[in-house]
Amino acid sequence: MSKTQTLPLQNQLRSRAGSVVHFRLPLFLLLVIAVYGYVAWRFQALNATQPSQKAIASQTSISQPHIDPVVVNKIKRLQDNSVSVQTLFDQARQDPFQE
Numbered sequence: 001m002s003k004t005q006t007l008p009l010q011n012q013l014r015s016r017a018g019s020v021v022h023f024r025l026p027l028f029l030l031l032v033i034a035v036y037g038y039v040a041w042r043f044q045a046l047n048a049t050q051p052s053q054k055a056i057a058s059q060t061s062i063s064q065p066h067i068d069p070v071v072v073n074k075i076k077r078l079q080d081n082s083v084s085v086q087t088l089f090d091q092a093r094q095d096p097f098q099e
Contacts, residue, residue, distance in 0.1 A: 020027075079089055
């Protein structure tokens with residue numbers, strides 16, 4: 001393209017840019033409203049999704065407590081050997097929430 005052919009094109013772009021500049025505030029507001037609308041729509045869509053059964057199971061899995069058998073044997077031996085300890089165990093069985 002020669003320089004003379006680009007001048008009319010530049011003039012056309014300037015005239016169109018002038019008309020777009022005139023509407024810049026409404027166009028900006030339209031863009032902001034569109035962005036807010038998209039965010040609200042995505043928020044609603046993501047909020048409405050239900051978790052899968054696998055995700056629920058992984059979050060609610062209850063692990064069994066591990067009690068060392070050596071400790072259990074030691075407590076049983078202490079319970080058998082001491083009357084006062086045996087009494088404490090009996091009291092705890094009757095009312096476990098008593099201080």
